[in-house]
Amino acid sequence: MLYQVEMVVKPPKEMDASTFDEIKSREKSYSQDLQRQGKWRHIWRIAGQYANISIFDVESHEELHNLLLALPLYPYMDITVTPLCRHPSSIHESDC
Amino acid sequence: MLYQVEMVVKPPKEMDASTFDEIKSREKSYSQDLQRQGKWRHIWRIAGQYANISIFDVESHEELHNLLLALPLYPYMDITVTPLCRHPSSIHESDC
Amino acid sequence: MLYQVEMVVKPPKEMDASTFDEIKSREKSYSQDLQRQGKWRHIWRIAGQYANISIFDVESHEELHNLLLALPLYPYMDITVTPLCRHPSSIHESDC
Amino acid sequence: MLYQVEMVVKPPKEMDASTFDEIKSREKSYSQDLQRQGKWRHIWRIAGQYANISIFDVESHEELHNLLLALPLYPYMDITVTPLCRHPSSIHESDC
Amino acid sequence: MLYQVEMVVKPPKEMDASTFDEIKSREKSYSQDLQRQGKWRHIWRIAGQYANISIFDVESHEELHNLLLALPLYPYMDITVTPLCRHPSSIHESDC
Amino acid sequence: MLYQVEMVVKPPKEMDASTFDEIKSREKSYSQDLQRQGKWRHIWRIAGQYANISIFDVESHEELHNLLLALPLYPYMDITVTPLCRHPSSIHESDC
Amino acid sequence: MLYQVEMVVKPPKEMDASTFDEIKSREKSYSQDLQRQGKWRHIWRIAGQYANISIFDVESHEELHNLLLALPLYPYMDITVTPLCRHPSSIHESDC
Amino acid sequence: MLYQVEMVVKPPKEMDASTFDEIKSREKSYSQDLQRQGKWRHIWRIAGQYANISIFDVESHEELHNLLLALPLYPYMDITVTPLCRHPSSIHESDC
Amino acid sequence: MLYQVEMVVKPPKEMDASTFDEIKSREKSYSQDLQRQGKWRHIWRIAGQYANISIFDVESHEELHNLLLALPLYPYMDITVTPLCRHPSSIHESDC
Amino acid sequence: MLYQVEMVVKPPKEMDASTFDEIKSREKSYSQDLQRQGKWRHIWRIAGQYANISIFDVESHEELHNLLLALPLYPYMDITVTPLCRHPSSIHESDC
Numbered sequence: 001m002l003y004q005v006e007m008v009v010k011p012p013k014e015m016d017a018s019t020f021d022e023i024k025s026r027e028k029s030y031s032q033d034l035q036r037q038g039k040w041r042h043i044w045r046i047a048g049q050y051a052n053i054s055i056f057d058v059e060s061h062e063e064l065h066n067l068l069l070a071l072p073l074y075p076y077m078d079i080t081v082t083p084l085c086r087h088p089s090s091i092h093e094s095d096c
Numbered sequence: 097m098l099y100q101v102e103m104v105v106k107p108p109k110e111m112d113a114s115t116f117d118e119i120k121s122r123e124k125s126y127s128q129d130l131q132r133q134g135k136w137r138h139i140w141r142i143a144g145q146y147a148n149i150s151i152f153d154v155e156s157h158e159e160l161h162n163l164l165l166a167l168p169l170y171p172y173m174d175i176t177v178t179p180l181c182r183h184p185s186s187i188h189e190s191d192c
Numbered sequence: 193m194l195y196q197v198e199m200v201v202k203p204p205k206e207m208d209a210s211t212f213d214e215i216k217s218r219e220k221s222y223s224q225d226l227q228r229q230g231k232w233r234h235i236w237r238i239a240g241q242y243a244n245i246s247i248f249d250v251e252s253h254e255e256l257h258n259l260l261l262a263l264p265l266y267p268y269m270d271i272t273v274t275p276l277c278r279h280p281s282s283i284h285e286s287d288c
Numbered sequence: 289m290l291y292q293v294e295m296v297v298k299p300p301k302e303m304d305a306s307t308f309d310e311i312k313s314r315e316k317s318y319s320q321d322l323q324r325q326g327k328w329r330h331i332w333r334i335a336g337q338y339a340n341i342s343i344f345d346v347e348s349h350e351e352l353h354n355l356l357l358a359l360p361l362y363p364y365m366d367i368t369v370t371p372l373c374r375h376p377s378s379i380h381e382s383d384c
Numbered sequence: 385m386l387y388q389v390e391m392v393v394k395p396p397k398e399m400d401a402s403t404f405d406e407i408k409s410r411e412k413s414y415s416q417d418l419q420r421q422g423k424w425r426h427i428w429r430i431a432g433q434y435a436n437i438s439i440f441d442v443e444s445h446e447e448l449h450n451l452l453l454a455l456p457l458y459p460y461m462d463i464t465v466t467p468l469c470r471h472p473s474s475i476h477e478s479d480c
Numbered sequence: 481m482l483y484q485v486e487m488v489v490k491p492p493k494e495m496d497a498s499t500f501d502e503i504k505s506r507e508k509s510y511s512q513d514l515q516r517q518g519k520w521r522h523i524w525r526i527a528g529q530y531a532n533i534s535i536f537d538v539e540s541h542e543e544l545h546n547l548l549l550a551l552p553l554y555p556y557m558d559i560t561v562t563p564l565c566r567h568p569s570s571i572h573e574s575d576c
Numbered sequence: 577m578l579y580q581v582e583m584v585v586k587p588p589k590e591m592d593a594s595t596f597d598e599i600k601s602r603e604k605s606y607s608q609d610l611q612r613q614g615k616w617r618h619i620w621r622i623a624g625q626y627a628n629i630s631i632f633d634v635e636s637h638e639e640l641h642n643l644l645l646a647l648p649l650y651p652y653m654d655i656t657v658t659p660l661c662r663h664p665s666s667i668h669e670s671d672c
Numbered sequence: 673m674l675y676q677v678e679m680v681v682k683p684p685k686e687m688d689a690s691t692f693d694e695i696k697s698r699e700k701s702y703s704q705d706l707q708r709q710g711k712w713r714h715i716w717r718i719a720g721q722y723a724n725i726s727i728f729d730v731e732s733h734e735e736l737h738n739l740l741l742a743l744p745l746y747p748y749m750d751i752t753v754t755p756l757c758r759h760p761s762s763i764h765e766s767d768c
Numbered sequence: 769m770l771y772q773v774e775m776v777v778k779p780p781k782e783m784d785a786s787t788f789d790e791i792k793s794r795e796k797s798y799s800q801d802l803q804r805q806g807k808w809r810h811i812w813r814i815a816g817q818y819a820n821i822s823i824f825d826v827e828s829h830e831e832l833h834n835l836l837l838a839l840p841l842y843p844y845m846d847i848t849v850t851p852l853c854r855h856p857s858s859i860h861e862s863d864c
Numbered sequence: 865m866l867y868q869v870e871m872v873v874k875p876p877k878e879m880d881a882s883t884f885d886e887i888k889s890r891e892k893s894y895s896q897d898l899q900r901q902g903k904w905r906h907i908w909r910i911a912g913q914y915a916n917i918s919i920f921d922v923e924s925h926e927e928l929h930n931l932l933l934a935l936p937l938y939p940y941m942d943i944t945v946t947p948l949c950r951h952p953s954s955i956h957e958s959d960c
Contacts, residue, residue: 001253002140003275004149005336011939012301013876031185042191044098044180047925048869048932048945052183053100061193061277061335068336075299081336083195083275084140085253087148089127095138097925099947101816107267108781109204143253144197144260144273157815157865157949164816171779177816179867179947181925194332196341203459205396223377234383236290236372239445240389240452240465244375245292276332279340281319287330289445291467293528300493349385349469349527356528363491369528371387371467373445386524388533395651397588415569426575428482428564431637432581432644432657436567437484468524471532473511479522481637483659485720492685541577541661541719548720555683561720563579563659565637578716580725587843589780607761618767620674620756623829624773624836624849628759629676660716663724665703671714673829675851677912684877733769733853733911740912747875753912755771755851757829770908772917799953810959812866812948820951821868852908855916857895863906 001057002041002084002096003064007077008051026072034067055084097153098137098180098192099160103173104147122168130163151180193249194233194276194288195256199269200243218264226259247276289345290329290372290384291352295365296339314360322355343372385441386425386468386480387448391461392435410456418451439468481537482521482564482576483544487557488531506552514547535564577633578617578660578672579640583653584627602648610643631660673729674713674756674768675736679749680723698744706739727756769825770809770852770864771832775845776819794840802835823852865921866905866948866960867928871941872915890936898931919948 011020034040042055058064068079086096107116130136138151154160164175182192203212226232234247250256260271278288299308322328330343346352356367374384395404418424426439442448452463470480491500514520522535538544548559566576587596610616618631634640644655662672683692706712714727730736740751758768779788802808810823826832836847854864875884898904906919922928932943950960 004140013939028185032187035185035187042188043183043186044100044191045183045929047179047181047929048943053178053180061275064275065277065333065335075301079336081275082149083143083253083256083273084149085143085257087139087141089124089131090139091128091131092138095140109267141257143257144271157947160947161813161815161949171781175816177947179925179928179945181929196332205459220377224379227377227379234380235375235378236292236383237375237449239371239373239449240463245370245372274341275335276341277335279331279333281316281323282331283320283323284330287332349467352467353469353525353527363493367528369467371445371448371465373449388524397651412569416571419569419571426572427567427570428484428575429567429641431563431565431641432655437562437564466533467527468533469527471523471525473508473515474523475512475515476522479524541659544659545661545717545719555685559720561659563637563640563657565641580716589843604761608763611761611763618764619759619762620676620767621759621833623755623757623833624847629754629756658725659719660725661719663715663717665700665707666715667704667707668714671716733851736851737853737909737911747877751912753851755829755832755849757833772908796953800955803953803955810956811951811954812868812959813951815947815949821946821948850917851911852917853911855907855909857892857899858907859896859899860906863908 001059003056003058004082004084005054005056005064005068006051006080006082007054007071007073008049008079009073010076010078011050012076023072030070030072039063039067097155099152099154100178100180101150101152101160101164102147102176102178103150103167103169104145104175105169106172106174107146108172119168119172126166126168135159135163193251195248195250196274196276197246197248197256197260198243198272198274199246199263199265200241200271201265202268202270203242204268215264222262222264231255231259289347291344291346292370292372293342293344293352293356294339294368294370295342295359295361296337296367297361298364298366299338300364311360318358318360327351327355385443387440387442388466388468389438389440389448389452390435390464390466391438391455391457392433392463393457394460394462395434396460407456407460414454414456423447423451481539483536483538484562484564485534485536485544485548486531486560486562487534487551487553488529488559489553490556490558491530492556503552503556510550510552519543519547577635579632579634580658580660581630581632581640581644582627582656582658583630583647583649584625584655585649586652586654587626588652599648599652606646606648615639615643673731675728675730676754676756677726677728677736677740678723678752678754679726679743679745680721680751681745682748682750683722684748695744702742702744711735711739769827771824771826772850772852773822773824773832773836774819774848774850775822775839775841776817776847777841778844778846779818780844791840798838798840807831807835865923867920867922868946868948869918869920869928869932870915870944870946871918871935871937872913872943873937874940874942875914876940887936894934894936903927903931 031040031043035043039056039058040054041057044053046053056064056067058067064081068074071077127136127139131139135152135154136150137153140149142149152160152163154163160177164170167173186192223232223235227235231248231250232246233249236245238245248256248259250259256273260266263269319328319331323331327344327346328342329345332341334341344352344355346355352369356362359365415424415427419427423440423442424438425441428437430437440448440451442451448465452458455461511520511523515523519536519538520534521537524533526533536544536547538547544561548554551557607616607619611619615632615634616630617633620629622629632640632643634643640657644650647653703712703715707715711728711730712726713729716725718725728736728739730739736753740746743749799808799811803811807824807826808822809825812821814821824832824835826835832849836842839845895904895907899907903920903922904918905921908917910917920928920931922931928945932938935941
């Protein structure tokens with residue numbers, strides 16, 4: 001099942017740069033791991049923003065929730081979830 | 097270049113059903129034609145809404161503008177455009 | 193899978209009362225049929241509003257979308273969909 | 289009488305993790321106690337959010353107010369209260 | 385139990401003045417009848433607006449809902465309901 | 481002259497509890513003193529919120545402004561002021 | 577007592593131009609009459625908008641309400657009222 | 673040229689009272705100096721708020737910008753600027 | 769003096785196409801005439817929208833107001849005006 | 865390709881003035897360097913605000929994103945990006 005997830009990062013100003021870099025590095029590994037498993041289908045940067053638009057493909061709301069809560073950057077993100085379904089005009093096998 | 101486009105349809109209440117069906121049928125052909133050309137990369141229905149989230153891949157703002165204005169449903173849509181770029185964490189060749 | 197759905201009805205002012213009553217009567221049958229099937233788990237009126245808060249239990253976004261679009265009052269509703277999952281503090285078997 | 293209550297938690301960034309864990313643990317006991325008494329009828333997690341949607345069944349606004357203020361997480365929550373009443377289409381005895 | 389109810393009237397432009405006057409006249413009688421019964425405790429005009437702020441004192445959400453839906457102007461109103469309870473600083477017997 | 485005043489309290493997180501308790505205690509005395517003088521006509525708690533809805537009866541905007549600024553909790557409040565006048569449907573002598 | 581009043585005009589599209597011109601002409605006379613009486617202290621056009629910002633000086637909320645409701649354009653206006661009082665930094669006798 | 677300027681002050685909570693009093697005292701002198709020069713035409717307190725509505729009369733956007741940036745309270749203000757022009761209904765010489 | 773003006777066109781649905789085309793044609797001539805006079809410095813289409821962002825260079829708010837009100841599409845536009853001034857970092861002679 | 869970029873600066877209150885001045889000085893050099901390269905076409909101050917409206921002319925969303933992220937003030941800015949394209953009414957060669 002597909003979900004659009006928009007993630008807006010609010011970096012904590014009081015945190016020292018190296019700690020935050022370490023969190024971002026864990027975030028990247030975690031994201032790429034989920035991409036390899038096919039659960040995190042797409043991720044794009046919103047131009048000019050510290051934010052991304054992603055497409056997740058998971059079994060249930062529960063699985064989505066658990067994946068998102070485990071994001072290393074989760075405490076510093078505003079997250080919006082939009083459930084998606086196949087569009088009758090789509091010709092792409094993968095749009096569902 | 098990639099753009100996320102969200103289209104929310106507000107069907108005109110005063111229009112008779114067959115006229116609107118004909119517009120929707122032209123919309124579908126038009127959308128599928130652009131999908132075949134690779135310009136309309138993805139289209140998903142937002143669950144419960146008469147609305148879609150789409151990804152376009154075009155040469156310029158100009159091309160995007162012209163494609164959107166030619167949508168048969170354009171006069172009955174609220175449209176939001178978000179420019180996207182490659183995310184440093186993406187492992188997918190096609191995410192750009 | 194569970195979804196909270198909020199439906200706000202905007203009755204069409206130009207429609208004659210008996211036509212609208214007939215639509216509302218079909219809406220009621222349709223809703224009660226889905227309640228009997230266990231797909232429409234709860235429905236409450238928001239005090240003072242022509243609006244309800246409902247809990248749906250369906251297999252997929254797709255099924256939810258199709259059920260909602262078939263609502264006789266759908267053309268006259270603003271709909272908000274929120275995907276829900278089991279809360280770790282819940283003691284109720286049925287809260288999932 | 290029924291109320292929908294939406295609770296969005298804003299964890300205090302400056303608090304050390306063990307103190308916050310202790311508050312969350314008290315919150316869970318408190319919630320489960322009210323669930324057992326039948327006052328906190330339902331609680332669901334909103335997918336992807338540190339937030340829940342709950343249904344309370346209490347005697348009065350006063351009782352609801354006092355229950356909510358006693359939540360251990362209350363100082364870290366944004367709360368929205370919506371009074372609900374029986375929907376004429378409901379077939380469920382318990383939807384009131 | 386007390387509720388603040390804010391009512392904003394949107395007069396239907398297409399209705400002839402005498403029909404609307406007749407509705408307003410029924411609204412006034414209805415309101416004064418409920419005031420006499422003690423259910424509609426206060427009603428004030430918001431300065432400069434076709435809107436009022438009212439305090440209702442009723443047995444339940446259900447009773448409030450039924451009273452509001454029976455307002456002759458209900459189809460032309462936006463209504464906001466806020467449940468109120470006794471304030472610990474109040475010295476007035478009647479503030480509850 | 482009447483004003484509806486809505487006060488939403490945002491308790492300062494960094495303040496120690498006893499200092500804040502002392503401010504709240506002064507707030508209560510101040511409020512009750514104004515209630516006794518008839519200037520603070522009503523005060524109700526909004527259910528579930530650290531907020532109240534009040535009705536003031538004062539000589540002028542100036543007097544209202546000075547009374548509000550002297551609230552011990554004023555630095556921690558968001559305040560909304562709505563000027564009210566007698567409603568033509570009111571039957572209560574005191575609704576003005 | 578002073579009030580800032582912002583008036584945004586929404587001309588009715590379906591009305592013929594000469595009827596609307598006649599309403600605007602009555603509006604102008606009415607406004608100038610109140611200006612001469614000193615009740616409508618200032619009126620400025622918001623650049624680029626069919627809207628004005630005005631300062632009224634009247635005895636009470638009631639008087640303001642009655643003056644505004646009698647505006648010939650009142651049915652076609654969105655009105656915002658802000659009560660003003662003397663600023664401690666003002667050196668102008670007339671700023672109160 | 674005229675501008676309406678609305679200034680909402682957000683006093684810095686962490687600043688000690690005497691430092692802030694000193695800033696406010698400089699603000700007052702600065703404001704009164706500009707009033708004497710005729711550049712700051714009007715200033716009114718918004719009832720119940722730490723905010724004012726002012727009318728400026730300056731040569732250009734540039735001059736307005738420089739005057740506002742030099743406000744001692746500028747770092748603690750949210751400012752809204754609205755360009756005004758003479759209203760065709762105004763009878764006051766000074767409303768332009 | 770410079771102003772950014774954003775114009776969003778809401779085409780009247782009930783108007784026949786040829787009448788609206790005639791209005792658009794007059795709008796174009798009018799715009800190009802002002803561009804040639806140097807008063808309408810820039811005009812860009814917002815991608816995907818029936819809307820433009822423009823830069824005007826005029827003598828006063830009054831002149832801007834009169835130019836905008838004379839737009840043939842004015843009755844079908846939502847307009848936002850933002851006064852601009854020279855930025856201290858600009859190296860372009862024409863950015864003022 | 866053209867983009868309107870609006871940048872609103874939120875100066876960090878806790879930073880000492882000389883550190884912030886140094887950041888602003890680097891911002892100015894960086895901005896002027898991009899202006900000289902023709903990538904940052906226009907920059908205007910919004911009157912009364914610590915904010916600017918700019919026009920960028922770059923090859924791609926990617927290039928825009930990288931230029932904006934490298935702004936020394938980026939961590940202290942809210943940024944809004946609007947893709948622009950040539951307007952059919954424009955007579956200026958440079959409006960594209």
